[in-house]
Amino acid sequence: MLKALLFDLDGTLADTDPLHLLAWREVLAPYGLEVNEDFYRKRISGRLNPEIVKDLLGLEGEEARRLIEAKEARFRELALNLKPMPGLEELLEKARARGLTWGVVTNAPRENARHVLKALGLNPPLLVLAEEVGRGKPDPLPYRVALRHLGLTPREALAFEDSPSGVRSAVGAGIPTYALLTGHKEEALLEAGAWGVLQDFRKAMELL
Incomplete structure (x- = not known):
């Protein structure tokens, strides 16, 4: 039952997801990565943040933590009027x-x-x-x-x-x-x- x-x-x-995509696009742009819907779906969606930044940029430790924090802070700025x-x-x-x-x-x-x-x-x-x-x-x-x-x-x-x-x-x-x-x-x-x-x-x- x-x-x-x-x-x-x-x-x-x-x-x-559109807000996460935008936040990732902004923080990854300085690294020369272009995040479109296909890239987001295949390389980002459904994964943990540390895995994402290690896979995409080879980053770990403090630099990875700063990037993740910047991305999530940006997401929260965007996610104010959710339905x-x-x-x-x-x-x-x-x-x-x-x-x-x-x-x-x-x-x-x-x-x-x-x-x-x-x-x-x-x-x-x-x-x-x-x-x-x-x-x-x-x-x-x-x-x-x-x-x-x-x-x-x-x-x-x-x-x-x-x-x-x-x-x-x-x-x-x-x-x-x-x-x-x-x-x-x-x-x-x-x-x-x-x-x-x-x-x-x-x-x-x-x-x-």
Whole structure:
């Protein structure tokens, strides 16, 4: 029996990817990197920041930390008037009415996660941050930690993601997972293991 909904944050609860793309474009431009939508989708989306800057620039340590902080500060400047994904509020209301709990499982840094949730007016009963559990998506660990906190089996939860990395994480933990088409193509999301794809959360009402 379904007991919990688990959500990714960026690109899932709100369409924040265009803002992340812009912030990355600005901080990487001085390094001669041009960040367009295809580059963002293939090299940045769904990954942890330290992995991104090491892969793209070979940076680690203090220089990497400064770059990441500059990027995230810029993102927070841009992310002031966020709107929840269509259908999200109705889905959460239906979940509450059915006695389901919910949580957020994200690769986002804590400050960003708090910022986005506050901007959306959301206060999830559970927040799992990849940076605090030791491994990020696509590793299944963040979702396994969420299940452990809730005391649930994988089939008692339903996950929503928006990237192949996130889908692989949730599916790797054994959780049925649906993917939103906010930034990646249907084929890539299904290939990663998504049970289905959604334009937004209005169709997700049928899953409860």
